[in-house]
Amino acid sequence: MSVIAENLSWGVKRRMIVQDVSLSVAPGETLGLIGPNGSGKSSLLRLLAGLRRPASGRVEINGQNIAQVSRKALSRQVAFVQQSAATDTNVTVADVVRLGRTPHRSALAGWSEADEAAVTQALGRVEMATRRKQAWQTLSGGERQRVHIARALAQAPQVMFLDEPTNHLDIHHQIEILRMVRELDLTSVIALHDLNLAAMFCDRMVVLEAGAVRACGTPEEVLTQKILRDVFRVTAHVSGSPETGRPHIRFSPE
Numbered sequence: 001m002s003v004i005a006e007n008l009s010w011g012v013k014r015r016m017i018v019q020d021v022s023l024s025v026a027p028g029e030t031l032g033l034i035g036p037n038g039s040g041k042s043s044l045l046r047l048l049a050g051l052r053r054p055a056s057g058r059v060e061i062n063g064q065n066i067a068q069v070s071r072k073a074l075s076r077q078v079a080f081v082q083q084s085a086a087t088d089t090n091v092t093v094a095d096v097v098r099l100g101r102t103p104h105r106s107a108l109a110g111w112s113e114a115d116e117a118a119v120t121q122a123l124g125r126v127e128m129a130t131r132r133k134q135a136w137q138t139l140s141g142g143e144r145q146r147v148h149i150a151r152a153l154a155q156a157p158q159v160m161f162l163d164e165p166t167n168h169l170d171i172h173h174q175i176e177i178l179r180m181v182r183e184l185d186l187t188s189v190i191a192l193h194d195l196n197l198a199a200m201f202c203d204r205m206v207v208l209e210a211g212a213v214r215a216c217g218t219p220e221e222v223l224t225q226k227i228l229r230d231v232f233r234v235t236a237h238v239s240g241s242p243e244t245g246r247p248h249i250r251f252s253p254e
């Protein structure tokens, strides 16, 4: 499914937080959203996922304006992994992942074998299958993050929005989660701070600066010394990684 944003703007009081953003994500593509703290990545993701109404502009998912799609219909297609999703404390890991099946169930239908299989498969994909009975509140930060990703997978979406999905993860799980998202047969938009990981796993990237698109293109096109200096305020050397052929950034201490 494609995701297209046209001239999206959103703000609070007089402050514009997302400014005239247009972008498009092709079916199956992984788009990285990068930018400094406060540049509007989370706000833009919420607009794209239909969790917030833009002040102006529109979002189309699979050719449909999401303002005209019911929330339930949207949640059958779109999953959102939030940065710090609130979860009831008195539940198990499996309970949290089961919530992902809600959009697919009717009020009268019972819990089906297909629902249970989706939960089991999702837990397996994030390497949490052995923890299904563990109490949510006893999980570590990274384990919670993986369970939230499993909940989104159990939702069987065609589009996934992820807001810094790897910020609590060890390097093995950062790579595994991003590899998995890229390999899944879905369209994804991922806000990431680690620019080298973004370069490794994203097909294209959008750089946000003060709520506006500063650059958009392949990792090679976007991760230039100039952008790193102007937008991220770092001195860095960019070279092609011999293993992946993608840009690799070496940051300089001054």
Ligand SMILES: Nc1ncnc2c1ncn2[C@@H]1O[C@H](COP(=O)(O)OP(=O)(O)OP(=O)(O)O)[C@@H](O)[C@H]1O
Pocket (backbone or CB within 6 Å): 012, 017, 035, 036, 037, 038, 039, 040, 041, 042, 043, 044
């Ligand atoms: N509901 C709100 N009310 C007031 N200000 C808001 C609101 N939501 C976001 N902001 C402000 O908008 C700006 C962008 O926030 P946002 O969370 O989208 O940035 P971000 O790029 O995701 O940042 P980070 O990298 O720090 O997670 C920030 O300055 C934030 O304080």
